[in-house]
Amino acid sequence: MNRAYQTYQNNAVNTASGGELTLMLYNGCIKFVKQAMKDMDANDYEAKNRNIQKAQNIIRELLITLDPKVEISKQFQPLYEFMLNELTAANIDNSPEKLENVLGLVTEFRDTWKQVLLQHRKQQYSQRPTV
Template sequence: MAMSKAYQTYQNNSVNTATSGELTLKLYNGCIKFIKQAMQDLENKNYEAKNTNIKKSQNIIHELMVTLDMNIDISRQIMPLYEYIQYQLKEANIKNDSQALEEALNYVVEFRDTWKEVLKITRQQQYVKDGRV
């Protein structure tokens, strides 16, 4: 019981001290986790759990959508992709379609991997700017 509380405290602190870029990465990772779990639930014919995990994934994508600044060009390019992921998740949930889940997962993994690279480059530039190299 104490270990669970310690882990929860760690999780809370990691969110509370994360930069906005790190929080976005956590959202992508969470979405990937929930989609993978939904795929496993679908395979096991646990439709209630599949629904729950797809809904969690949809909520994360929705959060990513509402945080886009539509005054920035790249946001206007990303939005349709997020909408497509939402569509695939909805179709997967309604039709128990593992291929739609797989496609949504591939897009989210690609976004996550790209975001990791952005964070890496940003950190490197910050180190150079701060004279830490």
Template sequence: MSLKPQEAYQHNSVTTASPGELTLMLYNGCLKFVKQGKEAMINKNIQAKNEQLIKAQNIIYELMATLDRSQPISENILPLYEYICHRLIEANITNNPKILDEVEELVTEFRDTWKQVIKLNRKEAYSEGRRA
């Protein structure tokens, strides 16, 4: 089975990514599906809207499943993930794009915070490597 160049790149990106980078990919994917769902909603393409919003939900479910519950911060994150899922379902049922604006804002905050965590970890690892 040969992959097209773009598929091969995506496959390699996922298989060589660190856990932190995979989480960042999940946030970016969720945002992509929310935007596509909103566009389909506005265009009254009910099937595409449903498919895209379910993909976004599934990503949030994956983030919930992989959340490190031993970390105290997870007690704050889990209810927010649950809220995001609830809002995605509500937006899908009511066809309310304003709800998706709220979801997009919340997921963007998670994504941007996660980007900062990755940067700090890299900077810390680089500093420790230089001291060794």
């Protein structure tokens, strides 16, 4: 059962568009931040550290994929850097408030991105010729 799920996950990633991959990254970041919050509550500092590092790796990936020629990228960069700093501080200080800050931002980014993808799909399908 686990192997089938892993195969499904691999296929989902391998066949996803760039926009869908970005959505997956946001969802993964949300998952790891939420898990780090649970780990913090359980005083499982090793797991908290591991999940915060996973979230940081996702934010770094989002940072390096920004296109500096696109104006919106210049606005996203400082927000991603803020999230990285908040995650680092949350890890050091065991601060659930800092994790909440990141969770709020990433959730907002994800929800906005999801709307962009939906609008893009609507445009794609409305422009297809009907038979």
